[in-house]
Amino acid sequence: MKISSATFIVSNTDVRKCPAPRMPEFAMIGRSNVGKSSLINRLLDSGxxxxxxxxxxxTQTINHFLVNNTFYLVDLPGYGYAKITRTKREQWMRTTWQYLRKRENLVSLFVLVDARLEPQVSDLEFINRLGNEGIPFALVFTKSDKVKPAELKRNIALFGEKMLENWERLPDQFVSSAVTGKGMPELLGYMQHCIDTGWKGP
Ligand SMILES: Nc1nc2c(ncn2[C@@H]2O[C@H](COP(=O)(O)OP(=O)(O)OP(=O)(O)O)[C@@H](O)[C@H]2O)c(=O)[nH]1
Ligand SMILES: [Mg+2]
Structure with missing residues (x-):
């Protein structure tokens, strides 16, 4: 897939105010600072x-970007550590789960995981909840430019082992860097494949 156009559409905290679900949609989620917004910029080659x-x-709201006039890419607030009040954090999480449950055109979510770290409880818990809710997702190990190949391999393997304690099989997974561009063709290809095979129209 080539990116021919990418436009910011709307930012909001109310899932009912998201654009009409007439096109397939993908969204980025993961712990605060994992690189969701940077990955969107790199994917869309959009500065x-x-x-x-x-x-x-x-990122504190639901942000819709329209890509190639054919699908939406959505930037969401992170979970986990951030210097914000508890009330605000709970509000974000409520908004995020409302979005995840109600967004009927969401073809696949990308769960971003920091490739530098060993499996984090907050990521595993979030993923298990996605499983309980039946929300489809792929994993993206981010900031791969910051980690040595052996460590990257080890962290990915450990994450897989942890997931297999609760899951029968592992989801599609990617390794990315918003700095070097690693993983971008694969992620774009995955989205195209999802649109071709998983989008049944509005
Ligand atoms: N080296 C490196 N740094 C990255 C990469 N992706 C993001 N960063 C840096 O990580 C920091 C956080 O990036 P963001 O894209 O804002 O992260 P986010 O997940 O959107 O964060 P929140 O909106 O706060 O949840 C920034 O300083 C980025 O420059 C990457 O692939 N490699
Ligand atoms: Mg962000």
């Missing part, structure tokens, strides 16, 4: 379309 920050808690 600063999505707002990023070195401080966790930057």
């Amino acid at each position: 600063k379309l999505a707002h990023t920050s070195s401080t966790p808690g930057k």
Whole structure:
């Protein structure tokens, strides 16, 4: 898939105000600071379309980007650590789960996991909940430019082992870097494949 156009559409905290679900949609989720917004920018080759920050808690709303006039890519707030009040965190999570449950055109979610770290409880818990709710997702191990190949391999293997304690099989998985561009063709190819095989129309 080639990116011919990418436009910011709307940012909001109410799933009912998201664009009409007439096109297939993909969304980025993961712990605060894992690189969701940076991955969107790199995927769309769009510079600063999505707002990023070195401080966790930057993205606080549901952000819709229209790509190639054929699908939506959505940037979501992160879970886990961020310097925000508990009330605000709970509000984000409520909004996020409402979005995940209600968004009928969501073809696949991308769950981003920091490739530098050993399996994190918050990621595993989030993923188990996706399983309980029946929400389809793929895994993306981010910031691969920051980790040595052996460590990357080890962290991915450990994550798989942990997941297999609760899952029968592992989801599709990718390794990415918003700095080097690693994984972008594969992620774009995956989205195209999902659209071709998993989108039944509005
Ligand atoms: N080295 C490296 N740094 C990255 C990569 N992706 C993101 N970063 C950096 O990580 C920090 C967080 O990136 P964001 O894209 O804002 O992360 P986010 O997941 O959207 O964070 P929240 O919106 O706060 O949940 C920024 O300083 C980015 O420059 C990557 O692939 N490699
Ligand atoms: Mg963000």
